[in-house]
Amino acid sequence: MHWEVAPLEGITTFIYRKAHHDIFGGASCYYTPFFSPTQERKLSTKEARDLSPEHNAGIVVIPQVLSKDPTQVLWAQQQVAERGFTELNINVGCPSGTVAAKGKGSGMLADITALDDFLEGVFANNLLPISVKTRVGVEHHDEFPAILNVFNQYPIHRLTIHPRVQKDFYKYPVRPEAFAYGIANTSLPLTYNGDLFTVADVERFCLQYPNVETIMFGRGVVGNPALLRQLNGGAPATREELQRFTATLYAGYQAAYGHKGAAAQRMKELWYSMIHLFADNQKLDKKMRRLSTPQEYEQTERLIFETLVLK
Structure with a gap:
């Protein structure tokens, strides 16, 4: 396939x-x-x-x-x-x-x-x-x-x-x-x-x-x-891989757009879907959807990785 x-x-x-x-x-x-x-x-x-x-x-x-x-x-x-x-x-x-x-x-x-x-x-x-x-x-x-x-x-x-x-x-x-x-x-x-x-x-x-x-x-x-x-028979995503992935994307978007604001908004879009890899995500999902600054994005992502359990 x-x-x-x-x-x-x-x-x-x-x-x-x-x-x-x-x-x-x-x-x-x-x-x-x-x-x-x-x-x-x-x-x-x-x-x-x-x-x-x-x-x-x-x-x-x-x-x-x-x-x-x-x-x-x-x-x-x-x-x-x-x-x-x-x-x-x-x-x-x-x-x-x-x-x-x-x-x-x-x-x-x-x-x-x-x-x-x-x-x-x-x-x-x-x-x-x-x-x-x-x-x-x-x-x-x-x-x-x-x-x-x-x-x-x-x-x-x-x-x-x-x-x-x-x-x-x-x-x-x-x-x-x-x-x-x-x-x-x-x-x-x-x-x-x-x-x-x-x-x-x-x-x-x-x-x-x-x-x-x-x-x-x-x-x-x-x-x-x-x-x-x-x-292809491989393993599901690990927490460490997801952290590396989002960090790579966030840095790449900052370099492309020239500032954190646009990069944070792009990451916010991705997290609409990716957050469902984690159990009990409702509270942080709502927080991610409502955030408006890069600082809020960074804090919310940190909470996702520190507090939520991968399904």
Whole structure:
């Protein structure tokens, strides 16, 4: 089996990818948060830093692009190829309302003809293998057969299916019937993504879909950074590893952002999920959610490691 780490906006940056790879490992590859080409065809400082060969050395990384313009995707391919990457992933799944309203991300699924025209343009000029990450519709998964029929017309390197529709965001359960339809109705290599949080979850999934060889993890890995190692037969996270992991991230975010405030807010987001590795976490979970200063963050994290017991 192949375990992949999903492209999570603001989370799976080069700082997170390197720390996770070095301390926990287990991932076959990591996807970058999407970058979105501009009319000026210029990477932002943040995007250039995240795609820097120096920051991705020794790790298998696949950049993800967000665009509805084939010429922008061609430019994106040139940028990532120049930096030594060997694949580009296209985001057809972002559920953000502002993204979808522009006809990007999962908004591309609302117009099948436009999606077909876009992919035709992309594959007329592809320099690299192109993979796609998609949702299964906008309003309902009954839209997915028509969407999949479009994907089936193109030599997509790998199709990652997140079986929710755009309107679901992450609030509603995944729609397994849509993924089952995908398995039965495409010859494209498939990856599954969505709501697998524990080893038991993955074991049940593998029994149900024995021919699926690649799973992409998002919130499951954020909540338990040792999950992929455990799936490879390794040990759960120790207190010492988690302390080293969070210290590495906090220092990395401070260096990237130039001050503790932004670094503390980023760590606060991660702890929303990671704190559930600890028993009796309710009081400190509430404290972490309400904190507003770096000092409060540092004190709360210290209390987590000093007073709570790993499950």
